[in-house]
């Protein structure tokens with residue numbers, strides 16, 4: 852059974868970072884790119900006030916899983932949407948989908964926007980999504 856989606860927002864004026872923990876694959880890219888903004892051991896763990904909107908956007912667009920997106924009040928859309936759906940197999944890791952999809956689980960349809968990482972190794976505690984657990988198991992296909 853799919854877990855409930857949790858969605859949190861962190862605002863810097865009209866700019867809002869949207870965080871969906873269920874989609875995170877713990878790549879750590881956010882923390883590496885903007886360590887002054889993403890503080891995993893603090894609460895709140897995201898501090899958008901510590902970087903410019905341009906820097907926040909550039910980093911969010913590098914989030915591989917779609918766990919981080921953004922929206923701007925008065926602006927269209929919250930993330931860059933690709934023209935066509937793209938799928939990529941990460942060796943030893945997830946199936947990455949780039950583009951909006953409708954996911955049906957046990958008859959319930961969920962609309963997922965942007966990037967989504969699906970578990971292929973079977974070890975994720977948040978299936979069908981990858982949670983980074985493939986790094987802890989012997990999975991190399």
Ligand code: SF4
Pocket residue numbers: 874875876877878879880881882913914915916917918919
């Ligand atoms: S998947 Fe996105 S939110 Fe999760 S650690 Fe990586 S960059 Fe950060």
Ligand code: FES
Pocket residue numbers: 943944945946969970971972973974975980981982983984985986
């Ligand atoms: S592929 Fe990442 S947890 Fe399974």
